[in-house]
Amino acid sequence: MNKRRLVVSGDGLLSKRISQHLRDFHTADSVTPRRSFLRNAASMAGLGISGLCIRGLTQAAPDDEGRGNGKNVLPKPIPGGVSPLGIFIHHFPVVPTGTPLQNLTEPSQITDFKGFVGLNRIRGAGTGKGFPALAFQADLGFLKGIFIGQDGEQHHGTFGFI
Amino acid sequence: MDIYTGPVGQANVTQQIHDYSPPIAANGLFWTIPIDPDNLEVNLDSARASFHIADLAIPDFHDLANNLTNGHGLSNPPIPPIAPVPATVSFDVEWSGEISRAKVVNEMQNFSGDFIETGSTIKWSSEQNGFFFDSEDPNPARNIGAIIGREGNGVFFGKEADDE
Numbered sequence: 001m002n003k004r005r006l007v008v009s010g011d012g013l014l015s016k017r018i019s020q021h022l023r024d025f026h027t028a029d030s031v032t033p034r035r036s037f038l039r040n041a042a043s044m045a046g047l048g049i050s051g052l053c054i055r056g057l058t059q060a061a062p063d064d065e066g067r068g069n070g071k072n073v074l075p076k077p078i079p080g081g082v083s084p085l086g087i088f089i090h091h092f093p094v095v096p097t098g099t100p101l102q103n104l105t106e107p108s109q110i111t112d113f114k115g116f117v118g119l120n121r122i123r124g125a126g127t128g129k130g131f132p133a134l135a136f137q138a139d140l141g142f143l144k145g146i147f148i149g150q151d152g153e154q155h156h157g158t159f160g161f162i
Numbered sequence: 163m164d165i166y167t168g169p170v171g172q173a174n175v176t177q178q179i180h181d182y183s184p185p186i187a188a189n190g191l192f193w194t195i196p197i198d199p200d201n202l203e204v205n206l207d208s209a210r211a212s213f214h215i216a217d218l219a220i221p222d223f224h225d226l227a228n229n230l231t232n233g234h235g236l237s238n239p240p241i242p243p244i245a246p247v248p249a250t251v252s253f254d255v256e257w258s259g260e261i262s263r264a265k266v267v268n269e270m271q272n273f274s275g276d277f278i279e280t281g282s283t284i285k286w287s288s289e290q291n292g293f294f295f296d297s298e299d300p301n302p303a304r305n306i307g308a309i310i311g312r313e314g315n316g317v318f319f320g321k322e323a324d325d326e
Binding site for chain 2: 074075076077078079080081084085086087089090091092093094095096097099101102104105106107108109110111112113114115116117118119120121122123124125126127128129130131134135136137138139140142143144146148150157158159160161162
């Protein structure tokens with residue numbers, strides 16, 4: 001495996017981002033998603049690890065070939081999604097193998113995006129400390145291309161869905 | 163990336179003991195983070211892609227409910243609150259083996275593109291204070307679903323074939 005170390009951590013711009021998110025994605029006809037997001041965001045605020053970190057996002061900067069400077073730019077989420085456990089998320093799980101491609105749901109997590117995309121789901125087995133037999137599910141994906149960021153500018157980036 | 167002591171899936175969330183993902187962004191961007199372009203290889207002509215990361219520092223939210231509520235648990239089903247803890251994950255995931263290929267236009271969800279249904283495999287591990295996990299070797303029979311392609315959505319709907 002490549003030995004590249006990435007860091008995911010929190011940042012402190014939650015209130016501003018919540019307001020922006022609600023303006024952008026949650027209008028009066030989407031009460032349930034708004035309520036769910038507020039519950040989620042409020043929880044994040046309480047633990048102080050909200051959102052994607054600025055430090056993490058700046059890792060996209062060397063890949064940026066768009067008009068924007070690529071620093072501290074948050075991609076925008078797709079407007080649609082599903083509600084596992086009754087909580088709305090901006091994501092569609094991959095369609096099961098054998099589903100006609102014409103019934104494909106959006107595999108991207110980023111909207112205003114053009115480029116390569118991948119998504120999967122794998123269920124398997126493994127072992128862990130204190131557990132001779134465990135089961136896992138992995139939903140992974142990628143996005144590589146151009147996108148209109150939260151700043152309204154066009155950027156180029158490579159992202160992992162993990 | 164989820165670990166269960168029993169059957170997997172959100173219906174069995176009470177049997178989940180680890181849930182590794184980036185935090186959900188404040189604007190709702192879901193479990194998506196920038197990566198080094200060198201971690202990714204895509205070749206649609208051969209219907210293959212690979213995504214490799216080693217030692218990614220990432221939170222363990224314990225279970226899906228605590229992931230989506232950031233540690234506040236749920237009342238229904240009853241999931242006690244559990245705060246996220248630091249962990250690292252490493253994985254090699256592959257998409258390969260073309261099953262079908264088609265151009266898709268989904269006006270309802272505002273995306274279009276050329277997509278390939280493939281097989282996929284993974285080998286992964288995790289490590290944190292007091293716990294480690296190693297998956298079985300890559301096994302094509304474990305694939306539930308896999309898609310790769312090139313698309314445009316939102317303002318780029320219908321423009322996926324344009325030069326970037």
